[in-house]
Amino acid sequence: MKKGFSKFLIFFLALFSTTSFSVNAKKSGDIADPNLRLHYNSPAKLWEETLPLGNGRLGMMPDGGVEKELIVLNDITMWSGSEANYNNPEAATYLPQIRALLLQGKNEEAQDVMYKHFVPVKPEKGGTYGSYQMLGNLVIDYTYKKEAKKNSPDYNRPDSYERELDLNNAVSKTHFYKDGIEYIREYFVSRTKDVMVIRISSPNVIGAVSFKAMLNRPEKAKIRAEKNQLVMEGVLDSGVDGKDGVSFTAKLRAKTHGGSVSVKDDVLEIKNANSVELYISAGTDFKIGGQQYKTSVDSLMNKAFAISYNKIKNDHIADYASYFNRVKLNIGNVNSMSANYQHKLQLTTDERIRLFQLDDDPALAALYMQYGRYLFISSTRPGTLPPNLQGLWANTISTPWNGDYHLNINIQMNYWLMEPGNLSDLYHPLLSLTSNLKDSGEKSAKAFYGDKAKGWVAHMMTNVWNYTAPGEHPSWGATNTGGAWLCAHLWDHYEFLGDNKTEDGQSYLKQIYPILKGASEFFLSTMIEEPTHGWLVTAPSSSPENSFYTKEGSEPVSICMGPTMDNELVRELFSNVIKASQILGCDEEYRKQLSDASLKLPPFQISKDGYLMEWLEDYKETDIHHRHVSHLYGLHPGNQITLSKTPKLAEACKVTLNRRGDEATGWSRAWKMNFWSRLGDGNRAYKLFKSLLTPSYPPETPSKRGGGTFPNLFCAHPPFQIDGNFGGAAGIMEMLLQSHEGFINLLPAIPTTWDEGTFNGLKARGGATIDVSWKNGKPTFATIKSAYGGTYKLKVPESVTTVQVKGKGINKKFSKEKFIEIPIHKGARVEVRFK
Numbered sequence: 117m118k119k120g121f122s123k124f125l126i127f128f129l130a131l132f133s134t135t136s137f138s139v140n141a142k143k144s145g146d147i148a149d150p151n152l153r154l155h156y157n158s159p160a161k162l163w164e165e166t167l168p169l170g171n172g173r174l175g176m177m178p179d180g181g182v183e184k185e186l187i188v189l190n191d192i193t194m195w196s197g198s199e200a201n202y203n204n205p206e207a208a209t210y211l212p213q214i215r216a217l218l219l220q221g222k223n224e225e226a227q228d229v230m231y232k233h234f235v236p237v238k239p240e241k242g243g244t245y246g247s248y249q250m251l252g253n254l255v256i257d258y259t260y261k262k263e264a265k266k267n268s269p270d271y272n273r274p275d276s277y278e279r280e281l282d283l284n285n286a287v288s289k290t291h292f293y294k295d296g297i298e299y300i301r302e303y304f305v306s307r308t309k310d311v312m313v314i315r316i317s318s319p320n321v322i323g324a325v326s327f328k329a330m331l332n333r334p335e336k337a338k339i340r341a342e343k344n345q346l347v348m349e350g351v352l353d354s355g356v357d358g359k360d361g362v363s364f365t366a367k368l369r370a371k372t373h374g375g376s377v378s379v380k381d382d383v384l385e386i387k388n389a390n391s392v393e394l395y396i397s398a399g400t401d402f403k404i405g406g407q408q409y410k411t412s413v414d415s416l417m418n419k420a421f422a423i424s425y426n427k428i429k430n431d432h433i434a435d436y437a438s439y440f441n442r443v444k445l446n447i448g449n450v451n452s453m454s455a456n457y458q459h460k461l462q463l464t465t466d467e468r469i470r471l472f473q474l475d476d477d478p479a480l481a482a483l484y485m486q487y488g489r490y491l492f493i494s495s496t497r498p499g500t501l502p503p504n505l506q507g508l509w510a511n512t513i514s515t516p517w518n519g520d521y522h523l524n525i526n527i528q529m530n531y532w533l534m535e536p537g538n539l540s541d542l543y544h545p546l547l548s549l550t551s552n553l554k555d556s557g558e559k560s561a562k563a564f565y566g567d568k569a570k571g572w573v574a575h576m577m578t579n580v581w582n583y584t585a586p587g588e589h590p591s592w593g594a595t596n597t598g599g600a601w602l603c604a605h606l607w608d609h610y611e612f613l614g615d616n617k618t619e620d621g622q623s624y625l626k627q628i629y630p631i632l633k634g635a636s637e638f639f640l641s642t643m644i645e646e647p648t649h650g651w652l653v654t655a656p657s658s659s660p661e662n663s664f665y666t667k668e669g670s671e672p673v674s675i676c677m678g679p680t681m682d683n684e685l686v687r688e689l690f691s692n693v694i695k696a697s698q699i700l701g702c703d704e705e706y707r708k709q710l711s712d713a714s715l716k717l718p719p720f721q722i723s724k725d726g727y728l729m730e731w732l733e734d735y736k737e738t739d740i741h742h743r744h745v746s747h748l749y750g751l752h753p754g755n756q757i758t759l760s761k762t763p764k765l766a767e768a769c770k771v772t773l774n775r776r777g778d779e780a781t782g783w784s785r786a787w788k789m790n791f792w793s794r795l796g797d798g799n800r801a802y803k804l805f806k807s808l809l810t811p812s813y814p815p816e817t818p819s820k821r822g823g824g825t826f827p828n829l830f831c832a833h834p835p836f837q838i839d840g841n842f843g844g845a846a847g848i849m850e851m852l853l854q855s856h857e858g859f860i861n862l863l864p865a866i867p868t869t870w871d872e873g874t875f876n877g878l879k880a881r882g883g884a885t886i887d888v889s890w891k892n893g894k895p896t897f898a899t900i901k902s903a904y905g906g907t908y909k910l911k912v913p914e915s916v917t918t919v920q921v922k923g924k925g926i927n928k929k930f931s932k933e934k935f936i937e938i939p940i941h942k943g944a945r946v947e948v949r950f951k
Contacts, residue, residue: 148284149444151479152486154465154829155280156180159290162818163188163511164826164836165466167281167288171307172497174398175508176254178303178314180279180290187254187303188511189312189366192501193402195580196361197246198354200239202585203563207234211566215655218677219647223666227590227675230656234564234594236585244355246579248519250510251366251398252333252348259326260294283483283490286436287429297321306432307497309420312398313428317391323375325389330382331368334513339382345369345417346384365413366398369421393425402580439493442538443877445485445852447478447870466827472809476869481805481848487829488845489537491838492530498544501580503530507838516835520579521549523598524660524746529783529839531605532753532790532846535612536853538877538885543609547628549578550602554634556582557599561638571637574599576660591674592661596654599635600685604753606631607692614883615904616699629696633703636693639686640713646677646732651718653678653732654686660746664735672738679731680747683718688754690714720750720757720765727772728765741777743784745791748772752790755856759796770795778807781823782831786843793850793865801851802867808844852888855880859909859935862888862895882906884940898948905942911935918951 160166160179166188169176175190210233217226277292290301302315318324329346331339337350346368354361368384370377375389386392397417399409420428448457460468460477468480495507504519505526521527531546533539557572564586565573575586576595587593606628615621643652659679663672690710697703721729730737730747748769750756757765773791780788789804810824812832821834831840852875854861860880876887883903888895894913902908912919912933919930921938923946930936940946 148282149446150461151446151483152283153280153461154283154483154487155278156464156466156827157277159185159277159279160828164812164830164832165828167279167828168491168494168507168509168830169281169286169288169303169305169312170494170508171305171310172493172495172500172508173310174305174312174396175494176303176305176312176396177509177511178288178290178301180301182277182292182294183258185256185258187256187314188509189251189254189396189398190508190510191251191364191366191398191400192248192495192504192508193400193580194249194251194352194362194364195246195402196249196352196354197244197579197581198356198359198361199581200241200243200355201559202236202239202583203560204233204235204237204585205563207564208562208566210234211564214675215644218655218675219644221666223673223675224671226656227673230590230594230675234586234590234656235588239355242354242356242359244353245518245520245583246353246355246361246581247513248504248506248510248515249352249513250333250515251364252331252337254368254394254396255330255332257328257330259328261297261321261324262295283440283486284437285433286440286490286494287433297324299324302429304429304432305494306420306428307435308431309423309428310397310416311420312396313420313425313432314394314396315391315425316394322390323388325375325392326387327385327392329368329370329384329386329394331366341379341381342367344377344379346379346382362400362402363409364398364400365410366396367413367417369395369397369417371395371421371425395420436493439539439542440486440489443486443489443875445482445848445873445875447482447873449872465829466811466815469809469825469827469829470811473806473811478870478873480809481802481870484805484809484829485845485848488533488841489539491841492533492537492539492542495838496542496545498542500545502527502545502549503838503842505837505839509838516833516837518579520577522577523574523601524576524595525744525783525787526837526839528601528605528753529787529843529846531842533842533849535608536846536849536879538879540609540612540879543605546602546605547609550599550606551631552582553578553584553599553602554631557584557638558634560584561642565638565642568641569638570641571634571639572599573635573638574602590656591658591663594656594658594675595660596657597682597685600639600689603628603632603635603689603692604685607696608753611881612879612883613904614881614902614906618904621904622700625696625700629693629700629702632689632693632696633706636689636710639689640709643686643713644677645716646718649718650716651678651732652713652716653718654682657682659730660744662730662742662744662746663738664731665738666735676731678718680718680720680729681749684747684750684754684756687714687717687756690717720762720768722764722768725771725775726768727775728768740775741779743780745772745776745784745787748791752787752794752850758794758857760857766795778804779823781833782808782812782825782840783833783837783843785823786831786840786847789844789847790850793847794854794856796865798851798865798867798870801847801865802869805844805847808840849878853878853880853886855882855884859911860884860886860900861911862886862898862913863890863893866890866893868893880908882908884908895950897950899945900938900940900948901945902940902942905940905944907937907939909935909937910948913950916950920949920951922947922949 166177178187279290288303331348349365352361371393372389399413401409495503561569561573655677658674785808792801812824851865872891885901924944
């Protein structure tokens with residue numbers, strides 16, 4: 117054997133033995149991407165080091181402990197509180213006074229009135245806002261044999277440990293040797309069977325699996341034995357005397373192979389088994405009432421228990437992969453098996469995060485983007501709720517900020533990756549949440565803005581109980597464009613469908629039109645004219661969570677008229693309703709009213725120092741580095757500011773971002789990353805991404821937390837907020853593909869370190885699915901597939917002189933064009949080559 121080939125063979129065999137593969141990840145049997153793996157060489161010491169698993173409804177996070185293991189359990193409907201009326205009956209009577217003060221420039225006085233009278237009130241009939249809460253804990257105490265038999269091949273093997281999460285198949289695994297005995301644990305949450313599953317085995321020694329398993333919860337739960345299973349059940353607080361809140365139940369059952377199982381009091385005990393499968397079925401009566409949820413929990417448990425473990429696992433993988441495998445991303449020369457790339461794969465994930473600040477690792481960006489898609493698939497599915505501030509995962513009773521839905525960035529950022537990430541069919545929970553706010557929002561509109569207020573409104577936050585009133589503190593709770601921003605996502609889904617000529621497209625537009633129109637009616641009926649220019653403005657309002665000084669030496673104030681973000685959202689909403697009414701052929705007179713009002717909305721304003729103004733007046737901010745940069749909404753996720761159509765405004769956005777600085781909380785860094793992607797600056801966007809991946813805490817002092825990323829790749833606000841994960845993943849997609857300007861823009865903002873790579877399956881508006889290969893920072897080959905057919909405008913990258921387009925009905929060469937138009941038949945695919 118030749119020396120060089122021998123070295124290659126040894127290297128390949130070593131790689132094969134140390135890299136995680138999943139032959140089940142795809143039906144085609146292709147080897148799974150080895151980069152799509154989070155792995156560690158020790159159990160999790162903190163919850164933010166555990167690995168998240170979920171099926172959109174149920175979730176769990178095992179810590180992989182050897183002697184004792186803690187597995188946190190979740191159900192996305194575990195909400196305390198209940199529906200209640202928080203509308204302040206006196207608020208609307210003070211609205212004229214508040215507006216009069218604002219029109220006189222007396223913002224401080226207006227804010228004082230709002231603090232007293234323009235706030236939610238305690239519901240007369242009781243009720244509380246509530247909080248998203250953990251379901252409970254599964255605690256497992258393990259008992260081990262002292263050592264393997266002396267004739268075992270592993271008798272002298274040193275102890276080792278690894279735990280991992282494989283994004284290829286959504287299965288977590290803990291694998292270790294203890295006293296020569298091999299132990300393997302597998303964990304996943306099945307969507308097809310809707311249960312949580314854990315398998316514990318010892319493949320090299322018979323009867324080596326023994327443990328005691330217990331369920332617990334910090335409050336509101338009772339645990340008991342029921343025949344062959346443990347049962348945990350309870351009722352959360354509703355806030356209403358004499359009325360139960362959400363009732364819940366969770367059941368734990370074991371299927372053993374060898375050995376014995378017993379259930380007594382609050383302990384499930386396994387002795388001397390070869391392997392054990394634990395099944396957890398759980399549910400609540402959230403919005404269904406009665407006892408049928410218990411019947412459902414039992415039915416799901418019985419059906420899962422009657423099926424083989426391999427069948428459940430394979431079905432789980434197939435279902436998950438049907439979403440996840442739509443998109444692939446490779447950055448860098450990953451196919452060369454370069455020593456540097458392979459070295460990075462062998463590092464534990466927390467080590468990769470730490471080293472990322474010192475040594476470039478483009479493959480980590482690919483992992484992060486796909487991790488965002490994984491989290492989205494795992495935390496929401498049709499028929500469930502949208503991902504909340506923590507997605508699906510919580511380990512406390514009082515989740516930070518109630519684990520609710522912030523409407524001034526959080527829930528919207530959660531959905532930025534859905535459309536480009538080829539997960540459009542997971543939009544239903546957001547549509548349901550928005551639709552459910554309409555009735556409550558109509559009542560809040562009347563209560564706070566008077567009888568003349570039409571339509572519906574949502575302010576800064578909401579929950580599963582359809583809360584639409586302002587927040588209790590006007591400085592951050594007065595923002596009243598939450599509903600408008602939600603409507604933007606409903607319209608965005610329509611644009612990505614690209615099927616406005618089909619029956620399905622028309623049906624969806626008819627479904628969302630009343631929601632969009634109702635939101636626009638609120639602003640059309642409540643906006644007032646400001647005195648200087650006669651512009652139509654929202655009043656009162658605020659620029660999310662930011663404050664300013666009206667004059668030197670004054671106290672900080674937040675309440676204002678017509679902040680820039682409001683103007684952008686209202687302009688966008690009016691425009692979308694106008695388009696929808698034209699397509700549907702309805703409401704011609706109302707359309708004219710919106711068109712006339714749009715002309716009176718405040719224009720963008722640039723300050724004397726060159727930055728985009730955040731308010732109608734160029735107030736001095738109390739903090740120029742404030743984490744919110746909401747007034748750049750028109751740049752991203754909106755499209756009113758673009759490099760091609762509004763270059764002066766785009767330049768003002770650059771000045772704004774440079775003035776704000778790059779340091780911020782986790783989610784804010786993710787948003788800034790998207791801003792710079794829209795501005796075509798890939799290197800600056802990548803700098804923000806590296807900042808986003810700053811370790812939240814040093815290993816030796818985990819209590820000293822800052823913004824960045826936790827060891828399990830959760831984004832740190834701090835604490836953990838999942839919007840940073842989704843926003844960062846969306847930012848990478850924006851670096852690779854954009855379509856918001858009315859044309860497809862390939863690789864609009866890739867950094868110089870991403871000199872070559874490929875992506876497959878990202879989506880563009882118009883129903884296009886796109887694959888791209890690039891080298892030296894420029895695309896060399898692309899395919900565009902159209903779901904519904906149409907003509908697509910493609911921007912020709914700079915330095916490309918010739919474009920060859922080939923497909924059904926087209927075989928054409930374009931030379932020295934800046935844009936080309938490509939007709940694509942329904943369901944057809946074209947190839948595009950760049951030279």
